[in-house]
Amino acid sequence: MLRIILRRLAATIPVMLVVAVVVFLMLHLSNGDPAAVIAGDNATAEDIAQLRTSLGLDRPLLEQFVQWIWQLAHGDLGASIFNRVPVSTMIAQRVEPTLALTVLTMTIAVLLAIPLGVVSAWRVGTWVDHMIMALAVAAFSCPVFLIGYALVGQFSRTWKLLPVQGYTPLSEGLVPFLLHLALPAVSLGLIYTALLARMTRSTMLEVLGEDYIRTARAKGLGVVPVLLRHGLRNAAVPIVTTIGLGIALLIGGVVVAESVFAIPGIGRLTVEALQQRDYPVIQGVILVSSLVYVLVNLLIDLSYLLLDPRIRY
Amino acid sequence: MHSRRNILAGVSASALLASSIGQGRAQGKSQAGKIKTLKAVVHADIKILDPVWTTAYITQRHANLVYDTLFAPNSKFEPQPQMVESYTLSPDGLRYSFTLRPSLVFHDNQPVRPADCIASIKRWSARDPMGQLLATFMTDMAVVDDRTFSMTLKEPYGLVLDSLGKAGSPPYIMPERLAKTPANEQVTDPTGSGPFMFKKDEWRPGNRAVYMRHPGYVPRAEPPDYLSGGKIPKLDRLEWIYIPDNNTVLSALQAGEIDYFEAPPLDFIGMLRDSPDITVLTIDSLGVQGLIRPNTLFPPFDKYEGRQALLHLIDQAEYMGAVVGDASLYMPFCGAYFLCSSDNATEVGSEPMRKPDYAKAKALLAQAGYVAGQKIVVLQPTDRPQYNAATTVLISGLRKAGVTVDVQAADWSTITARRARRDPPDKGGWHLFITTQGGPDTAMPVSNVWFNSRCERANPGWACDPELEKLLTAWAREPDRAKRHAAIEEIQRRAYVSVPYVPFGQFFQPVAFRKNVTGVLKSGQPVYWNIDKS
Numbered sequence: 001m002l003r004i005i006l007r008r009l010a011a012t013i014p015v016m017l018v019v020a021v022v023v024f025l026m027l028h029l030s031n032g033d034p035a036a037v038i039a040g041d042n043a044t045a046e047d048i049a050q051l052r053t054s055l056g057l058d059r060p061l062l063e064q065f066v067q068w069i070w071q072l073a074h075g076d077l078g079a080s081i082f083n084r085v086p087v088s089t090m091i092a093q094r095v096e097p098t099l100a101l102t103v104l105t106m107t108i109a110v111l112l113a114i115p116l117g118v119v120s121a122w123r124v125g126t127w128v129d130h131m132i133m134a135l136a137v138a139a140f141s142c143p144v145f146l147i148g149y150a151l152v153g154q155f156s157r158t159w160k161l162l163p164v165q166g167y168t169p170l171s172e173g174l175v176p177f178l179l180h181l182a183l184p185a186v187s188l189g190l191i192y193t194a195l196l197a198r199m200t201r202s203t204m205l206e207v208l209g210e211d212y213i214r215t216a217r218a219k220g221l222g223v224v225p226v227l228l229r230h231g232l233r234n235a236a237v238p239i240v241t242t243i244g245l246g247i248a249l250l251i252g253g254v255v256v257a258e259s260v261f262a263i264p265g266i267g268r269l270t271v272e273a274l275q276q277r278d279y280p281v282i283q284g285v286i287l288v289s290s291l292v293y294v295l296v297n298l299l300i301d302l303s304y305l306l307l308d309p310r311i312r313y
Numbered sequence: 314m315h316s317r318r319n320i321l322a323g324v325s326a327s328a329l330l331a332s333s334i335g336q337g338r339a340q341g342k343s344q345a346g347k348i349k350t351l352k353a354v355v356h357a358d359i360k361i362l363d364p365v366w367t368t369a370y371i372t373q374r375h376a377n378l379v380y381d382t383l384f385a386p387n388s389k390f391e392p393q394p395q396m397v398e399s400y401t402l403s404p405d406g407l408r409y410s411f412t413l414r415p416s417l418v419f420h421d422n423q424p425v426r427p428a429d430c431i432a433s434i435k436r437w438s439a440r441d442p443m444g445q446l447l448a449t450f451m452t453d454m455a456v457v458d459d460r461t462f463s464m465t466l467k468e469p470y471g472l473v474l475d476s477l478g479k480a481g482s483p484p485y486i487m488p489e490r491l492a493k494t495p496a497n498e499q500v501t502d503p504t505g506s507g508p509f510m511f512k513k514d515e516w517r518p519g520n521r522a523v524y525m526r527h528p529g530y531v532p533r534a535e536p537p538d539y540l541s542g543g544k545i546p547k548l549d550r551l552e553w554i555y556i557p558d559n560n561t562v563l564s565a566l567q568a569g570e571i572d573y574f575e576a577p578p579l580d581f582i583g584m585l586r587d588s589p590d591i592t593v594l595t596i597d598s599l600g601v602q603g604l605i606r607p608n609t610l611f612p613p614f615d616k617y618e619g620r621q622a623l624l625h626l627i628d629q630a631e632y633m634g635a636v637v638g639d640a641s642l643y644m645p646f647c648g649a650y651f652l653c654s655s656d657n658a659t660e661v662g663s664e665p666m667r668k669p670d671y672a673k674a675k676a677l678l679a680q681a682g683y684v685a686g687q688k689i690v691v692l693q694p695t696d697r698p699q700y701n702a703a704t705t706v707l708i709s710g711l712r713k714a715g716v717t718v719d720v721q722a723a724d725w726s727t728i729t730a731r732r733a734r735r736d737p738p739d740k741g742g743w744h745l746f747i748t749t750q751g752g753p754d755t756a757m758p759v760s761n762v763w764f765n766s767r768c769e770r771a772n773p774g775w776a777c778d779p780e781l782e783k784l785l786t787a788w789a790r791e792p793d794r795a796k797r798h799a800a801i802e803e804i805q806r807r808a809y810v811s812v813p814y815v816p817f818g819q820f821f822q823p824v825a826f827r828k829n830v831t832g833v834l835k836s837g838q839p840v841y842w843n844i845d846k847s
Contacts, residue, residue: 031723033730038361040368041748042762044772045733047440054497082360083518084501093517152564164565165556262556262565264520272358272519272557275696277726 034277078280087284098265102250108189117200140194148260165262184261203235244300350550356576358555363500380485380505384478385540392478393541406469427462432492437484439496471792480753508546522553544842573826601751605815619681620812624665625674626710635702643820655756662809674714688719690738692746776813
């Protein structure tokens with residue numbers, strides 16, 4: 001197991017290098033100029049040119065790239081062009097809201113989706129199955145912002161039960177923390193619930209058609225042991241993969257939900273940095289997100305070993 | 314061992330002691346034990362703290378909180394002493410002497426000294442266009458005593474006080490140690506002597522900026538008037554929140570989660586006015602001017618006729634309908650380069666803009682050398698709704714005049730970078746773009762940056778008219794305000810010949826706040842002194 005982990009971790013180095021090169025080139029070869037944004041709407045071309053020079057943006061691309069890679073090799077993601085705040089600090093400030101939203105969203109999704117998917121597969125072709133799948137399609141088809149605005153309208157503006165926007169860190173109390181995350185987590189959770197429920201249903205349907213399920217039933221096992229012990233366990237690999245990818249996507253930032261609910265997370269950081277061409281921030285966030293993605297995939301792969309002993313790497 | 318309670322008690326005791334020292338210290342201290350906090354949603358995220366390094370409006374508003382200025386304009390746009398207690402001008406008009414008010418202190422409790430003012434003026438004049446102009450007239454600044462400094466000029470100059478007390482990007486006074494930073498390097502230490510202190514430890518770029526009342530601030534005794542007079546910080550704490558989604562801000566304001574919305578979208582105004590808990594107030598009597606900027610480097614806009622043709626495409630009602638919508642928020646017609654609601658307003662020369670005449674525009678374009686089929690590159694920012702809407706109207710007008718339009722749609726960041734390029738339009742350059750400006754700086758010929766026609770040294774578009782510049786220089790040299798006012802018509806008449814830009818309308822951006830918020834000043838831009846919250 002340790003050898004597998006080490007081998008996979010070593011394999012992330014070339015992946016990260018490729019990501020670094022691609023991100024750097026894409027950003028620096030695209031249009032836009034942070035100096036023009038900094039100088040402001042009323043700046044002259046001369047002001048902008050002076051700023052470019054003082055920021056070192058007029059140096060050869062290769063020189064800028066080598067300097068960035070050198071910084072990275074020393075564990076330094078650089079600092080924002082705009083406010084000189086280290087990129088690592090900016091990411092650290094945004095990680096907690098994004099992580100909290102991810103955990104809560106996936107908790108809601110898993111708690112709802114797996115029972116719904118299992119029941120739907122068990123009652124396949126009945127009105128229960130049709131109703132669950134219709135709801136799943138509806139939830140999956142609804143844009144997050146639409147669900148978000150609808151929930152805000154009802155729960156915040158009409159019933160005044162939950163706050164409209166913002167984020168309260170866990171350190172300021174569990175109740176305000178949960179109150180602020182409830183609506184965004186439900187908005188996002190509904191979509192992941194739909195996705196996961198459909199995945200659970202289709203995998204369970206496949207498993208429930210297997211010979212060993214028929215054997216288990218023939219032995220006289222009850223519905224619940226058949227579904228959970230023999231069915232769900234064997235359907236776990238694709239479900240865990242979907243959950244893992246969902247977590248990785250959420251950690252990478254959920255721009256729309258973060259914008260609608262004014263949550264200062266990684267997604268908003270990325271979009272704002274992109275709009276202003278804050279190169280070090282964009283590069284840093286994408287690199288860290290890629291690393292998280294790679295690591296989550298590693299964890300998913302490792303979980304296969306536990307879920308299915310037949311799998312070997 | 315220090316408990317949190319002990320530390321808080323110590324801090325409270327210090328604050329009480331500080332606030333009790335001397336009369337006239339910042340008033341409006343809230344009831345004991347209750348921190349009076351205002352939550353305001355601002356129009357942009359504050360990313361840069363140095364008002365010299367950037368001209369971004371959000372940084373100017375931050376600077377108004379944390380820095381003080383030597384002079385500030387009143388509601389008649391006349392510069393009034395602010396940090397300055399008194400000043401004198403020598404009979405030959407060549408030497409100003411400024412004496413600072415006593416008890417001015419920076420946030421680090423260091424006294425404000427003349428050396429701080431001199432260093433701040435020098436740094437500002439390296440970047441600001443009006444500062445640069447002032448510097449050309451100045452020979453020297455020197456410390457006279459602990460509270461006084463002098464400024465010596467080469468020749469009399471009529472805009473010394475207007476420059477030091479301009480509404481946008483004035484010389485904000487920083488400690489000398491910070492003001493000595495080169496103007497093209499960013500100052501990141503926000504120590505000033507203004508009514509509020511920036512809490513850098515609570516700053517979360519992209520989310521929140523926090524300001525606390527400066528206990529050592531001594532406001533002037535006069536009542537507040539526009540940006541001048543007593544700046545009384547009545548709030549203990551001010552939170553600037555950045556929320557990118559306007560629908561969310563609207564909901565949060567209606568739910569009482571935020572108190573103040575700095576720039577509600579204009580199509581929300583009707584709804585906000587109908588809300589019983591919310592006040593909508595126009596704090597800027599001058600308003601915002603929309604403008605079309607031609608690139609004078611390339612045909613057909615390198616000729617006067619080409620630029621004059623644009624005047625005949627204008628239907629201001631159509632532009633304002635697309636940009637603003639609500640007729641109560643814009644002027645039916647404004648032909649003044651220096652804003653219709655200002656002292657410098659005149660309609661002289663604006664006759665071609667009264668009614669669109671596409672045939673006349675077509676003829677003038679032909680005179681300027683435009684040939685049918687030649688592509689005119691128009692930059693369209695898709696992420697700025699007002700600019701996007703106005704650009705659509707411009708494109709439609711150009712097409713009606715038989716122009717082939719090459720629309721280059723991009724985000725604002727790309728547009729700002731592209732418009733600074735002097736390349737030919739078909740090689741990454743451009744012909745036309747739209748922007749806006751406002752406030753007292755727009756209302757004055759020498760500080761209206763898009764009016765500046767100094768060729769290479771003008772803003773992108775590089776308007777170039779030596780005759781207009783001659784008129785502006787004469788205007789700036791004139792020390793008599795009445796005579797300056799009389800010269801405006803001549804300046805504007807000339808401007809409508811060379812057309813540095815085309816004003817396509819004037820509109821107003823109100824603010825919205827909860828009914829329990831009082832004391833919001835009509836100061837042209839959101840300021841947070843004098844505001845109270847019950």
